[in-house]
C-alpha cells in the first residue's frame with residue numbers, strides 16, 4: 160500500500176499569497192498540506208513517498224472564478240435558448256468538468272447553469288460520482304422582465320436557459336428561497352441589462368434598490384452570498400450599497416464606484432478573457448470588427464480603474480467565462496492571469512494570487528484552499544516552467560506534470576474519445592452568408608471579413 164504521506168522536495172514554490180517564489184518542500188498527508196518548508200522536511204516520516212521537484216514550480220491549483228460549466232461552448236444565445244436539452248447538457252457537462260480539471264483548474268464558480276444542473280454537478284463531484292474540480296454554484300440568474308444581455312429575446316416571465324424572469328418582490332423572494340433550498344452557494348443577479356435598440360446608453364440597472372436590498376437581506380439571512388453582473392459605474396455603486404458580495408465584470412468604474420467597492424468590501428471578477436480572446440484572436444473565427452472594437456474599448460476603458468481597485472486592497476478574482484465558443488473549456492483557464500498582467504499591470508505573482516488565494520473567495524472556501532500553507536487542502540499543480548517568467552506557461556498542458564486535488568493526483572494522460580457532431584446542438588450549420596461577393600473575394604484571395 161502507498162504511504163499516506165508525500166514529501167515534494169526542492170520545488171520552486173509559489174504559495175499563492177503573493178509572496179516571492181522560494182525553494183521549499185511540501186508535505187502532503189491525506190487530503191491536506193501538512194507542512195511547508197523546513198517543517199515539512201522535519202515532520203516527514205521515513206516511510207513518506209518522496210517526489211523530487213527540482214526545476215519544477217509547485218503552486219496552488221488555478222481557481223476559475225467565473226465559468227459556465229453547462230453551456231458546452233455555446234456560440235450564442237440562440238444555442239442556449241433553443242438548442243440545449245437537459246439530459247445532453249448534463250452528459251456534456253460531465254465530460255467538460257473533467258477537461259477543466261486536467262487543464263490545472265482545481266476549482267471554479269459557476270454563477271448560473273442551464274436546467275439548474277450546477278447543484279447536481281457539484282454534488283456528483285463532491286460524492287465521487289464523477290471527477291471534476293471543486294465547485295461553487297448559483298441557480299438561474301435573476302432578471303426582471305427588462306432582461307439581461309439578450310434584450311428582446313428574453314420573455315417577460317418564467318425560466319429561459321440560465322435565467323429566470325421575475326415580476327416584483329414576491330416572485331423575487333420566492334425564487335431566492337427556492338435557490339437556497341436546492342443548495343446554491345450564490346444568488347446571481349443581472350443588476351444590469353442591455354437593450355439592442357438603446358445600446359449607445361450602455362447597460363442599465365434593471366432592478367429597484369428596494370428589490371436589490373431584499374435579495375441581499377434574504378440571502379444573507381441564510382448565509383448565502385450574492386453576486387451581481389454589473390457594467391457601468393452607477394450599477395456598481397447601487398449593488399455595493401444593497402449589500403452585494405461579488406461584482407461580476409465591474410467595468411467602467413468611476414472614483415465613486417471604486418469607493419463603494421472598497422467601503423462595502425465586495426470583490427471583483429472582471430472576467431475579461433471573453434473580450435480579450437475576441438479582441439486578439441477574433442480574426443480566426445471571422446468575428447466582426449465592430450464587435451472586436453466594443454470589447455477592446457471595454458478592456459482599455461476599464462483596465463486603469465481595475466488596477467486602482469487592486470492597489471486599494473480590493474481582491475480581483477480571475478474568471479474566464481469558459482463555456483462559450485470563444486472560450487472553450489480546458490484551453491483558457493490561465494488566460495485571465497495573462498490579461499491581468501498585460502492590461503492591468505499586475506505582476507505575475509499578483510495575478511497568480513488573484514487566481515488562487517482570491518479565487519477561493521468565489522469558491523467560498525477562503526482559508527480552506529487557494530494557498531500552499533499548512534492545514535489547507537492539497538490542491539496543487541506541478542509545472543515544468545516558471546510562470547513568474549512567463550505566465551502563459553500555465554496554459555500549456557504539456558508542461559503540467561501533476562494536478563493534485565485534495566491530495567489525490569489526477570490522471571492526465573487519458574485520451575478522451577473524439578467528439579462528433581450532436582444533432583440540433585450547434586447553431587452555425589453553414590457559417591457565413593454565401594454571397595456572390597464573398598465567393599469572388601475568397602477566390603481572389605481576400606479575407607472573408609465579418610458576418
Ligand SMILES: [Zn+2]
Nearest residue numbers: 225227430480
Ligand atoms: Zn458569465
